[in-house]
Structures are given as C-alpha cells and as structure tokens.
Amino acid sequence: MKAIRTFTVRPVLSESLAPLDRLASNWRWSWSRATHALFASMDPALWDEIGANPARMLGALGQERLDELARDEAFVQRVHAEDERLTAYLDGDRWFQHLEGPKPAHIAYFSPEFGVDGSLPQYSGGLGILAGDHLKSASDLGVPLTGVGLFYRAGYFRQSIGDDGWQRESYPLLDPYGLGLTLLRESDGSPVEIALDLPSDRRLYARVWVADIGRIPLLLLDSETPSNSDEMRRVTDRLYGGGGEHRLLQELLLGVGGVRAVRAFCRITGRPTPDVYHTNEGHAGFQGLERMSELITHDGLGFDAALAQVRASTVFTTHTPVPAGIDRFPRDLIADFLASGLFQNLDAGRAIALGLETWDGGDQSVFNMAVLGLHLGQHANGVSELHGEVSRGMFGMLWPGVDTDEVPITSITNGVHAPTWVHPALKAVSERAFGDAHTDAHDWTNREAVTDAELWGVRQQMKGELVAEARRRVAAGVGNGHTPSWIADLLDPEVLTIGFARRVPTYKRLTLMLREPERLTKLLTDPERPVQIVIGGKSHPADDSGKILIQQLVRFSRDPKVRGRIVFLPDYDISLAKGLYPGCDVWLNNPLRPLEACGTSGMKAALNGVLNLSILDGWWDEWYDGENGWAIPTADTASNDEERDDAEASALYDLIEHQLVPRFYEREGGIPLRWLSMVRHTMTELGKKATSDRMVRDYVTRLYVPAAEHDGALRADGFAEARALADFVRRVTDAWPRVSVAGVDSSGIPAQAQAGDTLEVRAEVRLDGLSPDDVAVELAYGRTDEDDALARDHSVHRLEPAGPAVDGVTTFTGALPLTVTGTFGYTVRVVPSHPQLVSPVELGLVTYPV
Ligand SMILES: *Cc1c(COP(=O)(O)O)cnc(C)c1O
Numbered sequence: 104m105k106a107i108r109t110f111t112v113r114p115v116l117s118e119s120l121a122p123l124d125r126l127a128s129n130w131r132w133s134w135s136r137a138t139h140a141l142f143a144s145m146d147p148a149l150w151d152e153i154g155a156n157p158a159r160m161l162g163a164l165g166q167e168r169l170d171e172l173a174r175d176e177a178f179v180q181r182v183h184a185e186d187e188r189l190t191a192y193l194d195g196d197r198w199f200q201h202l203e204g205p206k207p208a209h210i211a212y213f214s215p216e217f218g219v220d221g222s223l224p225q226y227s228g229g230l231g232i233l234a235g236d237h238l239k240s241a242s243d244l245g246v247p248l249t250g251v252g253l254f255y256r257a258g259y260f261r262q263s264i265g266d267d268g269w270q271r272e273s274y275p276l277l278d279p280y281g282l283g284l285t286l287l288r289e290s291d292g293s294p295v296e297i298a299l300d301l302p303s304d305r306r307l308y309a310r311v312w313v314a315d316i317g318r319i320p321l322l323l324l325d326s327e328t329p330s331n332s333d334e335m336r337r338v339t340d341r342l343y344g345g346g347g348e349h350r351l352l353q354e355l356l357l358g359v360g361g362v363r364a365v366r367a368f369c370r371i372t373g374r375p376t377p378d379v380y381h382t383n384e385g386h387a388g389f390q391g392l393e394r395m396s397e398l399i400t401h402d403g404l405g406f407d408a409a410l411a412q413v414r415a416s417t418v419f420t421t422h423t424p425v426p427a428g429i430d431r432f433p434r435d436l437i438a439d440f441l442a443s444g445l446f447q448n449l450d451a452g453r454a455i456a457l458g459l460e461t462w463d464g465g466d467q468s469v470f471n472m473a474v475l476g477l478h479l480g481q482h483a484n485g486v487s488e489l490h491g492e493v494s495r496g497m498f499g500m501l502w503p504g505v506d507t508d509e510v511p512i513t514s515i516t517n518g519v520h521a522p523t524w525v526h527p528a529l530k531a532v533s534e535r536a537f538g539d540a541h542t543d544a545h546d547w548t549n550r551e552a553v554t555d556a557e558l559w560g561v562r563q564q565m566k567g568e569l570v571a572e573a574r575r576r577v578a579a580g581v582g583n584g585h586t587p588s589w590i591a592d593l594l595d596p597e598v599l600t601i602g603f604a605r606r607v608p609t610y611k612r613l614t615l616m617l618r619e620p621e622r623l624t625k626l627l628t629d630p631e632r633p634v635q636i637v638i639g640g641k642s643h644p645a646d647d648s649g650k651i652l653i654q655q656l657v658r659f660s661r662d663p664k665v666r667g668r669i670v671f672l673p674d675y676d677i678s679l680a681k682g683l684y685p686g687c688d689v690w691l692n693n694p695l696r697p698l699e700a701c702g703t704s705g706m707k708a709a710l711n712g713v714l715n716l717s718i719l720d721g722w723w724d725e726w727y728d729g730e731n732g733w734a735i736p737t738a739d740t741a742s743n744d745e746e747r748d749d750a751e752a753s754a755l756y757d758l759i760e761h762q763l764v765p766r767f768y769e770r771e772g773g774i775p776l777r778w779l780s781m782v783r784h785t786m787t788e789l790g791k792k793a794t795s796d797r798m799v800r801d802y803v804t805r806l807y808v809p810a811a812e813h814d815g816a817l818r819a820d821g822f823a824e825a826r827a828l829a830d831f832v833r834r835v836t837d838a839w840p841r842v843s844v845a846g847v848d849s850s851g852i853p854a855q856a857q858a859g860d861t862l863e864v865r866a867e868v869r870l871d872g873l874s875p876d877d878v879a880v881e882l883a884y885g886r887t888d889e890d891d892a893l894a895r896d897h898s899v900h901r902l903e904p905a906g907p908a909v910d911g912v913t914t915f916t917g918a919l920p921l922t923v924t925g926t927f928g929y930t931v932r933v934v935p936s937h938p939q940l941v942s943p944v945e946l947g948l949v950t951y952p953v
Contacts, residue, residue, distance in 0.1 A: 197245025358389030569686020
C-alpha cells in the first residue's frame with residue numbers, strides 16, 4: 104500500500120542538544136564541513152540511508168540514541184561549538200557591509216528552481232543549481248537578498264536504468280516539515296496564505312515555506328493547502344508541469360504570488376521592501392506586471408510611469424541561446440488571465456503588448472516570456488561573454504536600428520559556490536596550507552605551501568572515493584542481491600579518468616564519444632596507458648530521443664570488452680555530482696557551439712583540480728588559457744551536422760591520445776609532475792574567477808547597485824522622476840520619426856591629417872519640437888575596417904549645441920582628436936538623452952545621417 108501523505112514526528116531534544124534543531128533548520132550545514140560532519144557522526148550508516156539531511160536525521164534517530172548522545176560530553180561540546188559558529192556566521196559584517204557608496208536595501212531574487220542540496224531536489228539542472236549557489240554566495244558576502252520560488256511536492260525525479268538500458272523515473276514525494284523548512288506565519292500564528300484570482304471564478308491559494316540558506320531566506324510557494332480545490336492543489340505538484348495552463352499557473356504563482364509573498368514576509372519580519380527584483384530566466388516575468396498593478400492601484404501612477412518604475416528596479420538574466428528554449432504561451436490564454444481581475448487596474452491590452460513578438464517573422468499568436476523579461480528589465484544580462492554576444496544577436500530585433508554590439512544586454516559570467524563544491528579532503532588541505540578554504544586568494548603554484556606528494560595524494564584519494572562509489576552504485580543497480588564479480592574490478596584509481604555528466608538535450612551531444620566506437624575502445628583498452636570514462640545524465644522524462652542516447656551509451660558500456668573502463672552512473676544529481684567532479688582527472692564538455700550559454704560543471708571540476716577538455720563554448724571560450732586544459736577545435740566550416748560531429752569527435756580522440764595520455768602517464772617518482780603543474784595553474788587561476796562569490800559581487804556592483812539607484816531616483820518626491828521619464832519617453836517616441844541629421848560639416852579635414860591634430864566637427868540636426876537637452880548628438884570615431892565599420896573599441900564624444908535653432912535646424916559642434924594613426928573614421932548620430940536611461944539606445948531610437 105502506498106501512503107498518500109507522509110509526515111515526520113520530531114523527537115524531543117534534551118536541553119544540552121537543543122541547538123541541533125536550529126543547526127538542522129539552517130541549510131548552512133550543507134556547505135559547512137564541520138556541521139555536516141557533526142550530523143553524519145550521529146549515525147553514519149543511517150545518515151546515508153535517509154539521504155544525508157539533518158532534519159530527517161533527527162526524525163529518524165530514535166529517542167534512545169539521542170539520549171545516549173546527550174550523555175556524550177564531547178558530542179555536546181561539538182554541538183555548542185557549531186551553534187556558536189552559526190551565530191557568528193549569521194551576525195558578522197561581511198563584504199557587502201564594507202561596500203562603499205549607495206547600496207540596495209533588499210533584493211528579491213526569483214527563480215523557478217533552486218538547487219541548494221541533494222536532499223532538497225527543487226531543481227532539474229544548471230539553472231537551479233546556479234540559483235542555489237547565488238543564494239549561498241549572497242549569504243557568505245552578506246548581501247541582503249531573499250530568494251523566491253515554488254515548492255514542488257515531487258522534486259527532481261530519481262533515475263534508474265533498466266536491463267534494456269532504458270531510463271526509468273520515480274518521483275518521491277517531499278515533506279517540507281521533515282526537511283527543516285518552516286511555514287511563514289502571521290504574528291498570531293496563522294499561516295500566511297497568498298491568493299490569486301483566476302478566470303471562471305477560480306482562486307489559487309498558496310502557503311509559503313521558508314528555507315534559511317545561511318543568512319538568506321528562501322520563500323517557496325506551495326499550492327498544497329486545504330483552501331484549494333483539487334485542481335489548484337496540483338499546481339505545484341512537480342517541476343515544470345506539462346505545458347499550457349498548468350505551466351502558466353506555476354509561472355503566475357511564482358511571479359504574482361511571489362511578489363505578494365515577499366510583501367507579507369517583509370511586513371511580518373520588518374525587512375525593507377525590495378528595491379531590486381532579479382528574475383533568473385523569464386519564468387517569473389509576471390512579477391513586473393504585479394508590481395505595475397501595485398503602483399497604479401496604491402500610488403496613483405499611470406501605466407507608463409509604473410512601467411518606468413518597474414523597469415528601473417528589474418534585473419533580467421537570460422540563460423538560453425536557443426529560441427526554442429524560451430517559454431511561450433498562447434496569446435489568447437494570457438488574454439483570458441489578464442481579463443480576469445488578477446492584476447488590479449492594469450490595462451490588459453497594453454500589458455499583453457509587453458510580451459508580443461511584434462517583429463517581422465515573429466509569431467503573432469504567442470506571448471513570449473523572454474520578450475516580457477526584456478521589456479520589464481532595464482538591466483539585462485547573459486551568463487558568459489560569448490552568451491552575451493549571442494543574446495545581443497538573438498534579441499536584436501527588439502531594438503531595430505541599433506547595432507548588434509550595442510543591444511543593451513550585458514554579460515556576467517556564472518560561477519559556482521566553492522564551499523559547496525570543493526571536496527572536504529581538498530578543503531582540509533587548503534585550510535592547512537593557506538589557513539582557510541576560500542579559493543580566490545590561494546596560490547596553488549607554491550610548491551612549498553603544498554608539495555607535489557600532498558597534492559597528488561589528495562587527488563588520488565578523491566579518485567579512490569569515486570571508484571568505490573561507482574562500484575557501490577552499480578552493485579546496487581543490479582538489484583538481485585548478488586554482485587557480479589566484474590564489479591570488483593570496475594574502474595581503477597591508477598587510470599586516467601575522464602568524467603562527463605549532464606542533462607541530455609541534443610545540443611550537449613552525450614554520445615559524441617561513440618562516433619568511432621573502435622577508436623574509443625582502443626583508448627579504453629590500451630594495455631599500457633588506458634583511459635576510463637565515468638558518465639552520468641538524466642533525460643527529460645518526456646524526451647525519448649534523450650533516452651535513446653542514454654541507452655546507446657549504457658549498451659556500449661555493458662560490452663564485456665570495455666565494461667570495467669566505461670560506466671554509466673544512474674541518478675545524476677547534486678549528491679552524485681559532489682563526488683563525481685573531484686574524482687575525475689579530466690572533465691569533458693562537447694556541446695554544439697554556441698548553444699551552451701555558460702556551463703558550470705567544468706568550473707566545479709576545476710576548483711577540485713580537474714583539467715577541462717572542452718569545446719570553446721560558454722565560460723571555456725572566455726577562460727581557456729592554454730595551460731588550464733584543452734580546447735576541442737570547433738568545426739564551424741563543416742557543411743552539415745554529421746560532418747561537424749565527425750570532425751569534432753576526431754579532434755577529441757586526437758587530443759586524448761596525443762596530449763592527455765602522454766602527459767598523465769609521464770611520471771617522476773610516481774607523480775605526473777607536468778600534469779600537476781597544470782592542476783596547480785587551474786586551481787589558482789580559475790579559483791579566482793569561477794566562483795559564485797565573484798559572480799555575486801559582479802551582480803551587486805554592476806547591476807544591483809545601479810538598479811537600486813534608478814529605483815530610488817524615480818521613486819523620490821512622490822514618483823516625480825518616474826512620471827517625468829514616462830513623459831519624456833512618450834515625447835521622444837512621438838517626435839523621433841521626424842528627427843534627422845541635415846548635414847555634417849567635415850570640410851576641416853586636411854588631406855594630410857597627423858596624430859595630435861584636432862578637427863572641428865559641426866552637425867546640423869532637425870529636432871522637430873524636441874529641445875537640444877532631450878537628445879545627445881554623438882560623435883563616434885576610431886579605427887575602421889575594410890568595410891568602413893568603426894572598430895568596437897571606438898570612442899564617443901558628445902557634441903554641444905552652438906546656439907539657438909535657425910529655421911528648425913540646431914547646430915552642434917565639437918572637436919575630434921586624432922589620437923590613433925591609420926585608417927580612421929567617424930560618424931555622427933542622435934539618440935535620446937535622459938539621466939535615467941541606462942543605455943542611450945534602450946528606447947530603440949537612433950538617427951544617423953542619411
Ligand atoms: C553543475 C550541475 C549541472 C550543470 O552543469 P552544466 O555544465 O551546466 O551542464 C547539472 N546538474 C548537476 C547535478 C550539477 O551539479
């Protein structure tokens with residue numbers, strides 16, 4: 104019989120163990136080596152069995168064992184020491200508190216998934232794990248941020264592989280109480296309930312769970328509440344429910360319900376109202392419409408002023424370089440919801456226009472969440488430099504007439520949370536050698552701090568653990584109680600180990616390594632210098648093509664000829680990942696460039712001293728430096744996908760055979776010294792860049808601080824500047840079709856220009872009713888290429904009005920300094936000018952001379 108609901112009965116803790124409750128309900132335990140070890144030590148076997156979670160551990164341990172521990176003085180002392188450490192962690196000043204200048208008061212961070220720990224499977228891949236790492240680094244840095252998401256009753260599915268090699272899924276139900284989450288309650292003790300009015304007189308209610316991620320509260324909305332109809336209870340049943348209305352209801356709950364949950368949370372806890380709203384991908388886009396509706400209803404703003412205010416304070420991060428990866432809903436469905444009274448006083452026609460594909464070739468029947476995100480976020484970014492560039496190209500049609508490289512989408516490269524992802528054994532080396540476990544200041548190239556023997560020793564230890572774990576998992580997967588003898592020889596810690604694990608969408612090319620099975624077999628079975636490969640990955644449950652790829656790999660790996668040297672480990676998730684990355688020598692990544700927006704698994708590997716072997720895509724395109732691993736050349740010129748896969752697979756085999764293998768097996772005193780020097784270089788250089796601490800600092804200084812400043816400026820004096828900006832936008836948008844550059848006087852340029860000369864430039868501009876202050880007349884100059892295009896690093900200089908308009912023409916003048924030699928060019932353009940614009944071209948209004 105299957106229970107329809109499960110819950111946890113908590114034991115009574117004696118006074119001496121009372122702090123365990125608090126330690127168990129703050130997820131900092133998951134990245135604090137000592138707290139983690141404390142809970143595991145209460146009963147190591149049980150800890151693994153219940154899925155490594157302190158709250159569950161307390162529920163499972165039994166009163167007898169707890170009483171025994173309460174009498175163990177050494178244990179009680181550890182409990183109190185950890186409790187004091189937690190207090191110090193939660194209270195102290197950190198990076199953010201020392202930051203000079205204006206700062207955001209509170210950032211609300213929305214994401215459809217959060218990957219905080221293996222025991223809280225509210226994620227399905229990189230997007231969610233990135234969000235989890237964002238919260239953890241925000242906590243470590245003292246950034247006042249609150250996470251907002253949904254609580255899915257069935258989390259990330261568990262994967263097993265059948266005898267036929269086919270993926271099977273199961274969905275264990277999660278009990279939030281048993282995981283250490285607490286219900287958000289009013290001061291009178293009643294649970295906070297969020298309500299959304301929907302079409303056909305339906306109402307969606309949600310309760311709010313709070314997970315404490317160190318200093319960061321994470322609010323998770325849950326539709327499992329008695330107030331809901333059965334239909335509405337199912338809204339948060341699982342991650343990314345189907346398509347159509349189920350998914351839309353989830354996104355409405357996340358965006359609209361999320362804003363309402365943040366309001367309740369601030370009211371109850373006394374936190375300041377957020378002045379920055381960050382949406383991780385487009386799923387939470389409705390948060391902006393909800394906030395506009397608030398501003399219109401409670402502050403008396405018009406639609407345009409409310410839009411200006413919301414834009415100023417919104418940061419939108421896009422994660423997908425493939426148009427097919429963007430969330431889109433039928434336009435009519437959205438229209439029904441907008442007409443239902445969900446958003447008070449919001450003009451439905453104008454609101455819907457914010458998500459429409461109005462460009463040539465756009466689909467007029469859909470509502471596009473990325474378009475909504477870009478319209479509502481004045482601050483937008485991609486997640487690596489290359490992905491920023493791809494995004495500017497992909498979304499350029501929203502800014503017609505604007506050069507692609509000026510499309511207002513910047514980039515902040517992702518990072519990973521080092522305390523979560525660095526193996527405890529390596530953290531211990533770090534603490535011994537450098538005094539702490541931070542990665543960004545450590546010089547691993549210093550052989551006196553860490554000897555070759557010590558470094559190689561810890562790398563071998565981590566590999567040994569992976570080998571043991573792989574054997575354990577494969578034996579468990581056989582499932583008939585008897586372990587085939589070959590499992591005892593599965594993998595070998597002395598062999599060069601390549602890891603490859605990820606979700607299985609086509610572009611990641613799970614099976615590229617199988618392109619030439621004989622070549623792969625030869626590498627795996629080389630009698631002197633073999634290679635072994637550890638693979639993991641989950642296919643989306645509805646994606647049979649991904650399951651076929653997994654099946655191909657599993658079948659290949661079961662061939663007795665290669666069986667000990669290549670293994671597919673089922674159920675790739677955070678728990679497996681934590682042991683998998685450190686246990687490899689090399690991390691392989693072979694997506695179709697440029698479809699991997701960033702990729703983060705290779706960063707987690709690098710922080711553990713693993714070398715990357717990757718296509719130059721995402722982060723690797725930016726940070727590959729010739730010494731931190733290998734770049735698989737991209738066959739961009741191939742005439743079709745087959746040819747491209749052939750060429751790239753062949754380059755992959757060549758690199759392994761001619762570069763990796765010789766270097767790995769070249770030994771001095773049993774240690775691969777040249778290999779280790781690449782490891783040292785990787786850990787030192789990528790230790791500075793690849794962390795989510797660096798990433799969160801970038802978000803704060805480059806996007807959150809400006810967003811908070813714009814928000815404050817627009818809000819001041821009863822939203823005076825928001826109204827003024829809205830008026831300005833309307834005025835320049837109306838007048839712009841008639842703005843023109845009537846002439847540019849270049850007569851001052853002599854035939855023989857010399858570096859150091861300055862030249863007078865005069866531009867005559869028709870402003871048609873706009874004042875000279877409404878525009879910037881810009882002189883752009885610099886080197887040009889053979890097509891007369893200005894180089895990307897060109898300079899921009901603002902021309903000044905020379906006097907009042909004559910016959911509707913205003914003259915602007917300025918000096919053009921000739922600072923560089925060679926082919927040089929310039930142009931003049933007119934753009935709107937207002938102190939509250941982030942980019943001069945963000946309104947899509949640019950006029951060049953005809
Ligand atoms: C880091 C991580 C990912 C994302 O890795 P990519 O390199 O972006 O594919 C996916 N799943 C798990 C379990 C991870 O830990």
